[in-house]
Amino acid sequence: MAPTRKYPSGYLKRQRKRRHIDNEKLVDDLGHDEINDILEENDNYEDALNAFIGQSSESIPSNIYDPQIWDSLDPKWIDLLAEKGPIRDLSIEKGAKDQFNRRFNAAFYTRYLSNGEKHDRDWLVYSKYIDKVFCFCCKLFKKGPLKGQLANEGYKDWTHLSVRLKEHEISSDHISNITTWIDLRLRLEKNETINKAVQDQIKKEKEHWRELLRRLISIVKYLAKYTLAFRGTNDTLYEESNGNFMGLVQMMAESDPLIKKHLQ
Structure with missing residues (x-):
């Protein structure tokens, strides 16, 4: 030894x-x-x-701007999205054609009022990955089940999208959720959140x-x-x-x- x-x-x-x-x-x-x-x-x-x-x-999740993951986002990332807003890929003017030869068009981002004024639908989000549109604020801030595909799995009936968008943007749920988004964004900018x-x-x-x-x-x-x-x-x-x-x-x-x- x-x-x-x-x-x-x-x-x-x-x-x-x-x-x-x-x-x-x-x-x-x-x-x-x-x-x-x-x-x-x-x-x-x-x-x-x-x-x-x-x-x-x-x-930060690399796919944070993909609406498909918003249902499971951590609250801190929801705050980040609320402050920054949705990212819109301006290079995409048109989406892929469906079986009816219809497709998404960037013109859907614009709302035309009866007096001729034009307003940007800053809440409208198009996902090129699944070829669907979503309502940014309703997808993020809905409380419980909400009717309509724009707040859930996404909408891609391009033939009826214009009518659906007009109905959605005057609905009480959408108005409530967009108010929540605007209010939270302002409070985040002023550092006055709850x-x-x-x-x-x-x-x-x-x-x-x-x-x-x-x-x-x-x-x-x-x-x-x-x-x-x-x-x-x-x-x-x-x-x-x-x-x-x-x-x-x-x-x-x-x-x-x-x-x-x-x-x-």
Whole structure:
């Protein structure tokens, strides 16, 4: 049986030193802007750390402007759509022909009033993927089942579309939903949504984690610079032999109100 070493070999020491230098460089390369970006995209410290070590944060769905997915959208993406409005592909003037040789035409976007005025139907959305039209506001803001294909699976009876659009835009459900959309869009632009208090709280929470993460990264950089061990024989605060990292956190808490409050 080979004898066990009381002290690490020179090779092991060199490997540890190289690993510490690499860690220091990694942390040093992460500036304040990167930290801010990480915390802007993550609501808590755990998510921020996940992003810090390379896990991808949640991003906007690539097909968010496709009406087919709007029934299952998260509320935050609904708010984004309400603020930005539907995206209209102006390059599509006509759709594919159906069995009756009829097809979607960009002229449907315009409403002609009896006095000759023209109004844009900014709520009308055409999906080129399934060759159907939808009502943007009714699809997003309907409460429970709503009659009509424009608010559900989409409409593609191009022969009767003009009549159907005129009926839809004067219906009580459509007027209610378009009012909801306009009201929400205005409140989002002014940052006066119903859950503004919640958003303010989230903002404060992010700022707390941002400042805490900066302090912890400073500790990590210090330990990496001097090739000091992070952990001790236990990982509990205010106990003996809990390591350099915990010890430095405890020391900073004596003069740093933010860390002190966090530890409490």
